[in-house]
């Protein structure tokens with residue numbers, strides 16, 4: 266044992282020099298006893314410069330900004346700290362007390378590790394995370410690429426739109442789809458892509474209204490390494506690059522800020538994008554389909570939308586009519602959604618003809634989406650099998666309030682024109698008649714009035730009731 270100690274003692278300094286970490290040994294008074302070679306390398310300090318000096322005076326000389334020795338001597342516990350050297354280098358210091366046989370602290374060992382290697386690792390981890398994020402992004406976009414939903418319509422206006430879109434789809438031109446919320450712009454955008462030559466390629470939907478203002482540019486066009494604080498060291502591709510070769514669907518394009526509109530114009534004009542922080546543009550081959558429920562022409566007049574961009578977008582334009590302008594589509598759509606949700610909830614229901622007629626007279630301000638949601642909740646709440654008009658929500662049936670209302674205080678005091686009151690009575694009568702006879706067709710025949718006139722009268726009423 267004695268011989269072993271002797272050998273170890275002889276070589277202890279060389280042994281400590283093989284450590285991969287820097288080692289600084291001080292005594293309880295703070296006197297520096299030893300530094301190993303790695304410590305010299307890390308700090309640029311030489312043995313002769315520090316050994317024999319008190320750690321406190323090394324702080325006073327500005328060599329260290331933090332020292333562990335006094336704290337460890339005081340607490341008797343290991344501790345860790347980051348040390349900033351005068352040359353800016355950062356070291357992680359881990360200090361440990363060494364106790365003598367009596368249990369008193371005799372030495373403090375401080376290991377120093379250069380954190381640049383950790384920073385490297387962190388960067389590599391960040392890079393990996395970035396890569397995973399990009400792959401996830403792409404997977405999410407691929408998940409959007411499901412087959413377009415079945416398109417249901419019976420109206421002439423919609424078959425004309427279908428024919429128009431088929432023609433547009435083949436041209437690779439920018440397509441602008443206008444229409445109220447829920448009218449089916451999304452469905453038609455997917456359809457346009459699936460009918461185009463790019464159908465095997467990615468179709469990426471970007472909700473321009475949903476992208477936060479500050480991130481819009483980098484999300485759409487990507488960024489180069491170091492473009493901004495928090496940017497990945499590898500940069501990131503934007504939506505236009507991800508969609509390269511395919512189609513990008515800019516939903517709610519009317520919500521884009523003016524600076525973003527300028528950048529979008531550049532893509533449309535030159536087929537080029539500029540990553541944030543880049544000095545030269547990149548070519549992209551992307552077909553743009555844009556949609557909005559805003560009146561873009563009015564936005565141009567109001568200065569909220571660039572005129573030149575509007576002209577660029579307004580090349581192949583379709584306007585999806587709101588559902589109230591194509592009541593013929595309402596029954597087949599309602600039947601389609603009913604079937605869909607019956608399958609989902611394992612229920613068997615059927616609309617009475619009169620119920621469908623009643624639905625066709627409602628103006629559906631939320632369009633197809635509202636109809637879909639209504640049928641959805643009906644399937645959940647109704648036990649069936651037949652869905653009668655009174656099973657529909659009151660806002661759709663018009664909520665029959667009884668005839669007494671015409672003799673109410675409000676009406677009899679005469680603040681409303683007789684024409685309005687008569688129109689309201691007429692509507693109530695027509696609704697009642699449809700309910701009793703079970704079909705608009707029958708009511709039209711019985712009362713010598715056109716079917717379309719019945720629809721018009723009922724819908725006028727909806728508008729004025731709103």
Ligand SMILES: Nc1ncnc2c1ncn2[C@@H]1O[C@H](COP(=O)(O)OP(=O)(O)OP(=O)(O)O)[C@@H](O)[C@H]1O
Pocket residue numbers: 414415416417418444445446447448449450451452453516558633634637
């Ligand atoms: N002709 C149609 N046939 C079958 N389903 C349709 C039809 N039109 C719309 N839908 C369905 O109605 C819902 C609303 O349509 P969509 O999301 O396309 O509307 P939108 O005009 O894009 O709405 P928003 O302006 O709010 O984005 C969707 O679930 C869609 O599948």
